[in-house]
Amino acid sequence: MALCISFGESSTTTVSAHVLLLRFFDKTIESFKYNVGNLFFSILPCEPTSDLNARRTGGQGMDAVIGDGFSNDKQCDGRGGDPLVFNILDSMLKGSLERLKSMRESIYLVKNGVTGHVLDVNYGGTEAIRDLCLEGKLGPALWLRSKMIQKGFVPDVLTHNYMVNGLCEMRELEKADWLIREMQEKGPSPNCATYNAFIKGYCLHNKVDKALYLFSSMANSGIKPNRVTFNTLVHALCKRGLVTDAKKLLGEILDDDEKATSNVITSTILMDGCIKSGDIDQALGIWDSLFEESTPVDVISYNVLIRGFCLAREMKLAYSYSCQMLKRGLLPDVFTYNTLVSSLCKSGKFDEACYIHGVMLRMGVAPDGISYKAIIQGLCVCGDVYKANGYLNFMLEESMIPEPLVWNLIIDGYGRRGDLGNAFAIRDHMLSFGVVPNVFTYNALIHAQVKIGNVFDAYVLKKEMLLKGLFPDVVTYNLLIGAACNAGHIRFALQLYDEMLRGGYKPDMITYTALIRGYCIKDYVKEAEELLFKLKNSGLPIDHVPFQIIMKQYCRMKEPDMAFQLYQKWLAGNKDFPI
Template identity: 65%
Template sequence: MATMDERYQLRARDWYSKQKDYDDKRDPYAVFNVLDTMLKDSLERLKTMRQSISLPDVGFQECTLEVNYAKHVHLIRDLCLLRKVGAALWLRRKMIHKCVVPDVFTHNYLVNGLCKTGDLERADWLIREMVEMGPSPNRATFNTFIKGYCLSDNVDKALYVFSVMVNSDIRPNRVTCNILVHALCKKGLLEEAWKLLGEILEEEKDKESPDLITSTILMDGHFKNGEMVQALSLWDEMVQKNIQIDVVAYNVLIHGFCLSRQMKLAYRYFCEMLKRGLLPDVFTYNTLINGLCKDGKFEEASYIHGVMARIGVTPDPISYKIIIQGLCIYGNVGRAHNFLVCMLQKSIVPEPHIWNVIIDCYGRLGDPDSAFSIRDQMLAFGVLPNVFTFNALVHAQVKGGNIAYAYSLKKEMLLSGLYPDVVTYNMLIGAACNLGHMRLALQLHDEMLRQGYEPDMITYTELIRGHCLRGNMEVAEELFAKIQKTGLPIDHVPFQLLIKKYCKIGKFDMAYDLYQKWITRDQRDYHLHWA
């Protein structure tokens, strides 16, 4: 029985024996040697071809990886800018699972996104991960994190992060300095701000004075603290050093003069600003309008408001808000209403606060019809009334003696999904007491307690007034004793109500005793205050 190899050899012999061109004496295995050589050459060529094919393939894969990396990091950055930080963090995690770590620049986008949304805990976690796994946080990372804490009004934590930054051998720069100085100045901690500034400048080996931004921040802080001399010395220093002063610095200076009611100086630097070729912005004009309104100079304020539009600075909602509030404080509601109409004509729909101010002013002036007309207009423009709107309307009805209408507004509030607050109850209780409806007043008081509101000094004062009017002196005295036990600060009104009633019913001894207690209490409080 021939093996497989033998069969192949036999067949080969037979094949060659049939060929007449070959001599029978020639070795048939020579052909196989030739074929073997040819096969080896073919295999070598195939191997070379495979290598030539695989090398571009590897290059293609590397190129694909680079393209995907660039695409992913750009997507992470875009998601952060769109405030979709959760999705950005998910994509980062997917990249890390594939052993691809985004660069520090991309991580800074993530930290910034978390800080802007107020998620400082996750920002802290991310920075810790960066420290452990890479890439290492840089100065921009820490500056962003410090700013996040400053924006959330947590200066202590911001200073702690600053110390971590310094201990990590990352040198703070002017940006770090300006962020922290601004936060400290907002808190009124100017000494600490100056101290920190000195440390950073010394660390930078920069013996020169603060730059424009830092000086402007410090100047603003001094103005807000009422330290005019220090603020102006910073301004003089900037001028002497020929620092290029910008619009922001002038705005701070003008705002400082307006705060101290020095409008002439504010105007002087406003004119200097124009001479230097610096165009005032909307903040500059709003500052001047605000200063003039505080002084009751509404003609000038209205003139400035008109000038803005003529020179190409469009009044913003704040411009209107300042002047409308000022006019309403001084009782000039008609003119305030005209400015509201002007806003609406320019397609500027004001926030509820503006409507509420005008409604309240009409109510205080005893014109509830106009107050309700403004409320209806407010609804027509799609602005929903809030608790303050209803309180202004309740006040308008109470002032007009319409307790029933005022009470119905409380029900309307509930139907609108709003709940009366302490102010609402106090106004209704006061109205009921003034009209002698003590049962209604006490019902409202009990309802107030059921709703979880604690009566304040005004609540107790109104109830004492009501009981005094009805001659229920025992109940009034009990309420007065209750106030003293609660620890609420007592003003002069409850004393005056009781003393006046005691005198009216001839109880002069009780009136005098209460007067003595009042005087003694005031003297004690005075000594405690100045001790």
């Protein structure tokens, strides 16, 4: 029955299947009755063999009923036979009766299925729809729903909520709206969870106006919003910077009892909105009101407040509230420590960041990829690449394979120090852990080669990129063009420039500045000025660097008049060149 409904077979096919199944059960029962009758005769006191065989076996003898083993080993002696035989037959009889009971129950279900009263099929269909929704297969789920409705089975509201939530997550808001209208017309009636899923879908896709309209329509449908509804709308409004509107909304829709019992989730959302809008004082006011109302706070609330202090560069207050967490019996989690570490690294306090990392380990909180990434990035920025490499080794010891960005930071750090050996060793180490180098990896290696003047080796790396299926970007060409110009190879730089144009890349101000410097090194000042005009006509923003390069070259050539003319063009500003 379930298979027929699932695959949408016709009612005629379903009834035929039922008839065939009933015929099969009838034959099985008849065969069972015959065998049970034989078993009963086998345990009765013996009659004359000829009469018994003639009456039950048609002259074939007892062997045809209970087998050669029983008939040959034990002969009837008028006392009913051996007890072992009776025990075995008794067990067989009990098992046969249990099977008969199961078959009768199956026949009952099939007969009910013919009359349309099977609840198991409806239950199986709803479970299938929910599983399909969890797997993201909304199309088959909606198809199965329509087939169930055609058969007279309407899925419950929970199953419909699965479909509404899945459609909203897949940005199918129009289909979700259609499904809710179907629920209102054909049943089951939507409940608060249905509207919450739809409101959340609108908020996730930044359609707060429609979410608010849907919220207002809940009252018309006789459905009272709950805390989930409020929190979803408040969070959406706070994300848009409308903290005041969020508070006003709460004041309008919450009654006095609900206002008196403030919810920690709602307060946390409001604090986060205030912090993101830069109003730390208002966030502290909400925090104080939580304690005045004796509302129990959690780790998430503390994390939001600590993050606000870190954004405001109030590290002393951040440390203070971290200690307050411990006094209240709340252990800081990895998000707490990551907030502190990231803020310290942004402030250039790398020693303190490393100390907090050590505190994490002593407190039994395992650092994650964000913790290590913040410290490694900070150490590489300040030039301590060797210490950053140590933290990379810590990650690998903990079986944490970093993302390519972390490897690239260390490769670039070694390259800036001119340590090509370690830079390429990190690249090889990266490959050994199955991390594939990307364009940024090769750009870091090219920059390392360029820094020590190895223009040819840098160009070889660019060819290696192409062999690996990676395409150079504007940064790659800028590095190579700049290196060629600094080495006095202006023709090679122009070849790279032409290759860049043929590849569809758009040169930027760095490209033109490098070429202007290359022309000036070769004393091609007129070509440099022409390129400067080309840069001006390209519409790219221009700073003082290309002008300064040409002016210095005129001064070195002892042509102050030409330098003064260029200076007048520079002063002209908006007339000839933008400043």
